[in-house]
Amino acid sequence: MLESETTTPARDRDGDRMPDEERDDERADERDDERAEPRAPSRTRRRGLWALLGGIAVLAIGAAGGLYAVRDDGGGPAARASTLPTATVTRADMVNTTEVDGTLGYSGTYTVLGQGGGKLTWLPKTGAVIERGERVYGVDGEKVPLFYGSTPFWRTLQSGMTNGRDVLELERNLDALGYNDYMTVDRDFTYATTTAIMAWQKDMGLDQTGTVELGDVVMQRGAIRVKEVNAVLGDNVGGKVLTASGTERRITVDVPVADQNMIRDGAGVRVTLPGGATAAGKISSVGTVATAGDTNSQSQTGQGTQNATIPVYIALDDKGDKELLDGAPVTVGFTSTEHKDVLTVPINALLASADGSYKVNVVDASGNVTPVPVKLGIFDGDDVEVSGNLKAGMKVEVPRS
Template sequence: MWESEATRESLPEQERWTEPEIDSAEERYEASSPPRRRRRGVWVMLGGVVVLVIGGSGAAYLGQDEDSKPARSAKKLPTAGVVRTDLIDTTEVDGTLGYTSGSAVLAEGAGRLTWLPRVGDVIERGDRVYAMDGHSVPLFYGSTPFWRDLKTGMSDGRDVLELERNLLALGYGDYLSVDEEFTSATADAVKDWQEDLGVKESGVVAPGDVVMRAGKLRVSEVEAQLGAPAKGPVLTGGSTRQRITVDLPVTDLEMAKVGAKVTVKLPGDESATGRISSIGKVAAAGKTNSKSQTGQGTENATIPIYVALEKNSGAEKLDGSPVTVGFTSAEHKDVLAVPVNALLASANGTYQVKVVNAAGKVRTVPVKLGLFEADMVEVKGDLSAGMKVQVPRS
């Protein structure tokens, strides 16, 4: 508040307030202006760009919205590449790994059993399958079993051919002519073989002197006992080839094609590959899902699928083991894919990914999803191979 004229006159001269002298129009304007205050600005959104207008100065600050700014958080998030690849959708079904079913080995001698193999033993051509009265009964390869005595003067036949093939494969009869005729050369080869076996060198081979099989024999069960008469079933033997049996629902039968490649999960987190070797022809009724029903139901019927493992699968010692087989149900080639955790879900059920360019700018791209495989998913949208998409930190 200004003091009155009287009061001002009563004050000493050095304490009186006097009007400052104004030399120019500019100084006169400044003197009449109110005290200065800190300037305030107004933020305005123009076309997706944030503008800060500072009153009186004409100055402005330009910002950017989320989809165009090189956001600090976007730079800190890791990224993964959009890749072009092949994706395969698989359906996994449990199965059992084992060996092909075998058949009984019959003894046809007049003596007693003096040696038997163990379950799991693999018997090859020339090896003994069992022993009778201290003498080995070896394995021969062939499709025609011996059904008569093979000796000089007999009629020609395929059983003679099988005998000569095995003798030659075991190193007997260097000059033997392999055919269906039993000659003196055949008899000589037989005698040499009998000498090494430690049996009478008669030159005659009886039906019970050998066990005939198509190939190697794997012992799956021993039925006879030592000392028992060498008559009837001795053991059960099958092929050394492993195979997987899968009871596949008939509703999924379109996935199974003979020769098709499959993936196999073995015990111990090991994996292998195999191929479908054959498909069963007889379906088995499955159990019903309803608690109110009992017995079998056609709605869950299955059909056996047989899978042969690739060589060197590392599963040779596994027999009767549970496995999981992956059948290819769909395959998409040459598609774009991103990691599954790059997907952003919207409330309306759609998906997007955040694409980051070389300058660090981020934009949202809507995508449609295709096949899933492991941690990758097929995507369709405004994308190309080599782009970078944001992924959350692991």
């Protein structure tokens, strides 16, 4: 017969034996205490907990819109796949421009005076272009044409007169207009000169006198454009008839003296016209007299000198646009810096850091993104010169606007 198992009697906290009912109640209380105070996790459970917290951190940063996922090994940003449009790193010549406001007009300003008496019976319209041999105005129903030359007529030109510069100017114009039969262009007034004058007068509908009186022609250096009509029909001839300019379109820009180092005769410029269209031009001439800035009583001492400007004249390369208005505002871009064969990226590919530095996000063939620090050069339009660990042909992210 087997011996029964010997059990140790349960005792209370004072060492006395406990009845069975009290012993069962004590065991129940111990189980409740275990549920209230959980055991410390094991090493394996701690590793799992940190991995879970790391995953939560990654998700939190992603939800906040951060650029990079946080690695759980303390090694810094992890590579990510690009989800943005890209642009190509290119090599190009970059030009930095300084823009200055200017005014579109025409070269030169000339005063046309009437001579010889009579009444004005015809006047041109503002904006009209008048060339050699064409009517400038009318007197007593007859045409007064334009001749080209630097020396005005000061006497009647006729047979038997002494030689002179005015004779040479007359014969040059007759020759240019096609009236040169047997006439030698020189300072001598000959029979051939008289014949040429009469042929020209016939075609003009004038009396064929063979002489040219004061007021029969208007002498200017070239073709003119009517800028303003100063007289009215019926006025007596003898004063200012009209104000004219040259026919070549020209832009006038007042450039600060401090920026004159960017101005060179013949240098190309970029002109922004009314409406936003652009045109190419060249510096045709530079003024030699500076104009002081605002010198009113409220200006500070020396401010007029600091704001002094010099006039710069720009000739447009395109001669075909007839719709540009005289006096229209334009913007001229002068080249201040030029860098050739440099790396460029779109400006909106740049990512600015809090310390003032910049980087671009390079996207490799697999679509992974790597931030690359860059230094900036000059800006040209929508692109910027960059230097850093880049090569032409690489792709960079361009955030959506």
